[in-house]
Every structure is written in structure tokens, then in C-alpha cells.
Amino acid sequence: MENLDRDERAAYRITGDTDNVSTRVIRGIEEIVGKDEERRTWLYDCIDPDALDAIFSQKHSGATRDEGKVVFTARKCEVVVHGTGEIHIYAPKNHVPNE
Structure with a gap:
């Protein structure tokens, strides 16, 4: 994950690897905001x-x-998610990055 910046929000670039797009999105978001152990299927709430x-x-x-x-x-x-396989994830506003 590479740290970017957008509108004073932390942003991260996730480059391609052997995992599929949805797995990389899940891993990236969980790295930014943490895991949701109670709802492991949270991605289905916003996209298939x-x-x-x-x-x-x-x-x-x-x-x-x-x-x-x-x-x-x-x-x-x-x-x-770009067609090239690159993924950008922008942290929630007022998010304090994990140290």
C-alpha cells in the first residue's frame, strides 16, 4: 500500500498482485479502518x-x-478501481491512521 493524499484525507494505492480485485479491496480497507469481526461480509452491503x-x-x-x-x-x-488493476482507497474524513 502506498500512501497518497486527497482533500486532507489519507489515501492509499493498492497495486496489482495475484489476488482478485474484491480481495484486494477488502484487505486494503481493513488495513485502513480495521477488521469487522462481527460482519465479515460487509463488502456485499455496497457492491457485489x-x-x-x-x-x-x-x-x-x-x-x-x-x-x-x-x-x-x-x-x-x-x-x-481502475481498469488497469490499480485501486485507490481514500480513508474516511477525520480518520486517524493506525500507528
């Missing part, structure tokens, strides 16, 4: 994780999907 993964999966030809983006809010974080 399977649909999110499908949007950014390879085309039938095997080509990558480099165009477009999806923006949504989860656990008070703004999430921007």
Missing part, C-alpha cells in the same frame, strides 16, 4: 464482489481490460 471481479477479469480473448473504472463507498472509505 463477484460482479466487481468479473468487470475487471480478462476478456474471453485473454486480453486485459485496461479501460474504465468503478467508484463506490465501503465502510466510509471511497474506493476507486
